Amino acid sequence: MRYVVAARQPRNVRLDRSDYVLRGISYVTVAAFATFCALPFVLIVSASLSSESEIMRDGFGLLPKGFTLAAYEYIFRAPRQIIGSYVVTIVMTVAGTAIGLFIISMTGYALQRKDFPFRNVISFFVYFTTLFSAGLAPTFIWISRYLELRGSYLAVFLQLLMTPWLIILMKNFLRSVPYEIVESGKVDGAGDFRIFLQLVLPMMKPALATIGLFLALGYWNEWYLSSLYLGSTVEFKPLQYHLYNIINTANALRNSVAGSNVSITELPSNTLKMASAVVATGPIVLAYPFVQKYFVSGITVGAVKG
Amino acid sequence: MVTQASVVTLAGAGQRDALPTKRPKSLLRRISDNRTLLLMCLPAIVFFLVFSYAPLPGAWIAFTNFNYRDGIFGSPFVGLRNFEFLVKSGQLWLLTKNTILYNVAFIVLGNILQISLAIMMNEVRSKYFKKISQAVMFLPYFISVVLVGVIAFNLLNYDTGAVNALIEQTGGDPIKIYSIAGAWPIIIILFHLWQSTGYGSIVYFAAIMGIDNSLFEAAAIDGASAWQRIRYVILPSLKPTFIILLLFSLGGIMHGNFGLFWNLVGNNAALFQTTDIIETSVYRMILSQNNFTSSTAVGLYQSLFGFALVMLANWIVRRINKDYALF
Numbered sequence: 001m002r003y004v005v006a007a008r009q010p011r012n013v014r015l016d017r018s019d020y021v022l023r024g025i026s027y028v029t030v031a032a033f034a035t036f037c038a039l040p041f042v043l044i045v046s047a048s049l050s051s052e053s054e055i056m057r058d059g060f061g062l063l064p065k066g067f068t069l070a071a072y073e074y075i076f077r078a079p080r081q082i083i084g085s086y087v088v089t090i091v092m093t094v095a096g097t098a099i100g101l102f103i104i105s106m107t108g109y110a111l112q113r114k115d116f117p118f119r120n121v122i123s124f125f126v127y128f129t130t131l132f133s134a135g136l137a138p139t140f141i142w143i144s145r146y147l148e149l150r151g152s153y154l155a156v157f158l159q160l161l162m163t164p165w166l167i168i169l170m171k172n173f174l175r176s177v178p179y180e181i182v183e184s185g186k187v188d189g190a191g192d193f194r195i196f197l198q199l200v201l202p203m204m205k206p207a208l209a210t211i212g213l214f215l216a217l218g219y220w221n222e223w224y225l226s227s228l229y230l231g232s233t234v235e236f237k238p239l240q241y242h243l244y245n246i247i248n249t250a251n252a253l254r255n256s257v258a259g260s261n262v263s264i265t266e267l268p269s270n271t272l273k274m275a276s277a278v279v280a281t282g283p284i285v286l287a288y289p290f291v292q293k294y295f296v297s298g299i300t301v302g303a304v305k306g
Numbered sequence: 307m308v309t310q311a312s313v314v315t316l317a318g319a320g321q322r323d324a325l326p327t328k329r330p331k332s333l334l335r336r337i338s339d340n341r342t343l344l345l346m347c348l349p350a351i352v353f354f355l356v357f358s359y360a361p362l363p364g365a366w367i368a369f370t371n372f373n374y375r376d377g378i379f380g381s382p383f384v385g386l387r388n389f390e391f392l393v394k395s396g397q398l399w400l401l402t403k404n405t406i407l408y409n410v411a412f413i414v415l416g417n418i419l420q421i422s423l424a425i426m427m428n429e430v431r432s433k434y435f436k437k438i439s440q441a442v443m444f445l446p447y448f449i450s451v452v453l454v455g456v457i458a459f460n461l462l463n464y465d466t467g468a469v470n471a472l473i474e475q476t477g478g479d480p481i482k483i484y485s486i487a488g489a490w491p492i493i494i495i496l497f498h499l500w501q502s503t504g505y506g507s508i509v510y511f512a513a514i515m516g517i518d519n520s521l522f523e524a525a526a527i528d529g530a531s532a533w534q535r536i537r538y539v540i541l542p543s544l545k546p547t548f549i550i551l552l553l554f555s556l557g558g559i560m561h562g563n564f565g566l567f568w569n570l571v572g573n574n575a576a577l578f579q580t581t582d583i584i585e586t587s588v589y590r591m592i593l594s595q596n597n598f599t600s601s602t603a604v605g606l607y608q609s610l611f612g613f614a615l616v617m618l619a620n621w622i623v624r625r626i627n628k629d630y631a632l633f
Binding site: 016018019021022023025026027029030031033034036037038040041043044047055056058059060061062103104106107109110111113116117118122124125126127129131132133134135136137138139140141142143145147158159161162164167191192193196217220221222223224227228240241243244247248270273274277280281284285288289292295296299 | 336340342343344345346347349350351353354356357358359360361362363364365367374377378422423425426427429430431435438439441442443444445446448449450451452453455456457459460461465466467468470471474500503504505508509531532533536564565569572585588589591592593598601602604605606608609613616617632633
C-alpha cells in the first residue's frame with residue numbers, strides 16, 4: 001500500500017487530444033499546488049536569514065533581504081533555553097514512543113486474537129472513548145485537582161502515550177499475521193506473551209514504524225497539553241510550546257535570549273521569531289523524507305475499518 | 307481456521323483436564339484461561355480508565371456552581387442554569403453555527419480538492435515528478451500547528467507581513483488583517499486546505515489505484531475521451547469511498563480543529579464573531595477566565611450532540627454497506 005506507481009490508464013491504445021490536454025492540465029495543477037504547499041516554508045527560512053532593519057522597512061518576502069545569520073547567532077549565544085527545550089522534547093519523544101509502542105502493540109495483538117473471548121468487550125471499552133468524552137474542563141480538573149499533575153511533565157507525557165485510533169490501526173495491521181503462527185507457537189509450548197514478543201513482533205516492523213512515527217510526531221509537535229498543564233511552571237518547555245510562547249508573548253522572546261546582554265529594543269524580534277521556528281521545526285522536516293512512506297501507509301491502512 | 311474449543315484444548319493439554327467441558331465456562335475460568343492476554347491489555351485499560359473514564363463524572367460540574375475548593379460534588383447544585391445562560395446570551399448558538407459552518411466548508415471544499423488532486427496525480431506519468439510533488443504536498447500535514455501560526459504571522463501581520471509588503475510594493479495601503487473579522491473565514495479555510503488536502507487525497511488516490519484496469523481499456527476501445535473516462539469510470543468508482551468518508555466527517559461535524567483555530571486567531575477578541583468555535587471558546591474559558599461551569603456545560607452539550615451525530619452516521623453507513631460500519 002505504499003507507493004502505487006503504475007497509473008490506472010489505458011495501455012496500447014492511441015491517445016486522443018483530450019488525453020494530452022488532461023495530462024497537461026494535471027502536470028501544471030499538481031506543480032502549482034505543490035508550490036503552494038512549499039512557499040510558506042521558503043518564506044520562513046528566508047525571513048530567518050534576513051536582516052531585521054530591512055524587514056522593518058520592506059516587510060517579509062520570498063527571498064532573504066540583506067542576508068545575515070544574526071538571528072541564529074542570538075539564539076545560540078545563550079543557548080540554555082533552546083537546548084533545555086530540545087532535551088525535554090527528545091527525552092519525551094524517545095521514551096513516549098518506546099513505551100507507547102510497546103503497550104499499543106501488546107493491546108492490538110490481544111484484541112485481534114480470534115480466540116480471545118474478551119476482545120469485543122475491551123475493543124468497545126477503548127473505542128467508546130472516541131464517541132463520548134467528558135470534555136476538556138472535567139478532564140482538566142480531574143488531572144490538576146485530583147491527580148495533582150499540574151506543573152508536571154507527566155501530565156503531558158502520560159496523556160500522549162496512546163490513542164484509541166492508534167490501537168485500532170495496530171489491530172488492522174496485525175490482522176495480516178496468519179493465525180498459524182500463533183498456533184505453531186502454542187504447539188511448541190510458548191505462552192501468549194512469548195508468542196507475541198518472539199514470533200509476531202519481528203514480523204510487524206512496518207506497523208511498528210508507522211505507529212511509532214505517529215507517536216513520535218504527537219510528542220514532537222506537542223504544545224497543547226503543555227499550555228494547559230505546564231504553563232510557566234517549568235523552566236524548560238517542550239520545543240513547540242517554547243516556540244508558541246516566543247510567537248505569542250513579548251516576554252518569552254526576551255527570556256529566550258536571556259543572558260546574552262541585549263536590551264529588548266535591540267532584539268531582532270521579527271527575524272528571531274522566524275529563526276526560532278526554523279530551529280524548532282528543522283529536525284523533523286529533515287527526518288521527513290526518510291519516514292514519509294510510513295506516514296502514507298498510516299492513512300491507507302487506517303482508512304480500511306475501525 | 308481453528309475453533310476456540312480446539313485452541314483451548316491445545317493450550318490446556320497436559321496442564322489441567324485434557325477433555326474440553328461442554329458446559330459454558332464460568333467467567334472466572336475464562337479470565338484465568340486468558341490471563342496472559344488480559345494482562346497484555348491491562349496497561350491500556352488502566353490508561354483509558356484514568357484519562358478517559360475517570361473524568362466522566364466531572365460532567366456533573368455543568369449542573370453546579372463549581373468552585374475549586376469544594377470540588378465536583380461539594381459545589382452547590384444549580385440545575386440547568388448554566389445552560390440557560392449560554393442559550394440566552396446567544397453564545398451557544400454562535401459557537402454551534404461557527405463550528406458546523408466551518409466543518410461544512412472543510413468537508414465540501416476538502417473533498418472536491420482531494421478528489422481532483424487524486425485524479426490529476428493519476429494522470430502524472432513521470433515517477434520522479436510524482437514522488438517529489440507528493441512529498442511536498444504531504445509536508446504541511448507533518449508539521450505542528452504552532453508553525454502554521456508562525457506562517458500566518460509572517461504573511462499577515464501589519465508591520466512586516468509578506469502580504470502587506472506586496473501590497474505596498476504595488477502602491478496600495480497596508481491592511482490591518484488581524485482586525486477584519488470578515489476576512490478570517492477565508493484565511494482559516496485556506497490554511498486548513500493547505501494543511502490537509504495533499505494528505506487527504508491519498509485515500510482517493512488509493513481508491514483510483516484499486517479500479518480494475520479492464521474498465522479503462524474498455525472505455526478506451528469505445529473511444530471515450532479523457533473527460534468521459536473521468537465522468538463514467540473514475541468518479542462512479544470513487545462514490546463508495548466518498549460516501550463513507552462524508553458520513554464520518556458529518557458524524558464529527560461538532561468537533562473543530564482546535565489547534566489550527568487557536569494558532570491562527572488566539573485571544574484576538576475582534577475576530578471572535580466569525581472565528582470562535584466550541585473548542586476555542588472552552589479553552590479560553592478555562593485558561594483565561596477559570597470558568598469551569600460554562601466550559602463544562604458547552605463541552606457536555608458538544609459531546610451529547612456529537613455522540614448522536616456519530617450514531618446516526620454509523621446507522622446510515624450500516625444500511626449502505628455493513629462492512630464499512632464502525633460497529
